[in-house]
Amino acid sequence: MKKLALAVVVTMASSLCAMAASDVTKSPPPAPYEQVSKLVKLPDFLPGMGALFVDPATLPAGPFLAYDHGGKLVSTIYMLPIKDLNPDKRFDNLAAPGGNVDHVDVYYNAGHPGVPEPHVHVVLWHVPAADEARVAK
Template structure:
């Protein structure tokens, strides 16, 4: 897969989950809905070329920042 969008069964992650269509540092994400939430995710940069696979992302809480919306 060299160019976006990939074919079936992949859909944009933003169509399946409450995420933005483009995530800086990752790009536009696509997933096979049957593998949610585990992934893997296909990611495409701003030019929609050069795909890469994302199999995991570390999420952590930074106590030095104020929580938004609270």
């Protein structure tokens, strides 16, 4: 009986972990994520990126979760400060909270509200390249 109870607890815990991992696929994601436009002066939806959410404790790097107009997760974005891209700093074990990554884009950004210093955007796309249009406008 104890083995059966343990098996049930383990199965339930595994299911809860799987559900928690998928919670970020729809907007709004669960705490500790907050809408970026509520934290800094930015629009609710940024063309080319989407509606962004971040755990403020992870700033400036993120991960930022980006959603399309329908509230579906399209990408996970890291904003890595240029000053930290040196031999003394590492960014290890960066998570992809949205699950599978279809492709990755990396590009420079001179800074913006919330991350004012120059940085690199590392975009982990969870959708095919053709579906990036979901956040184009």
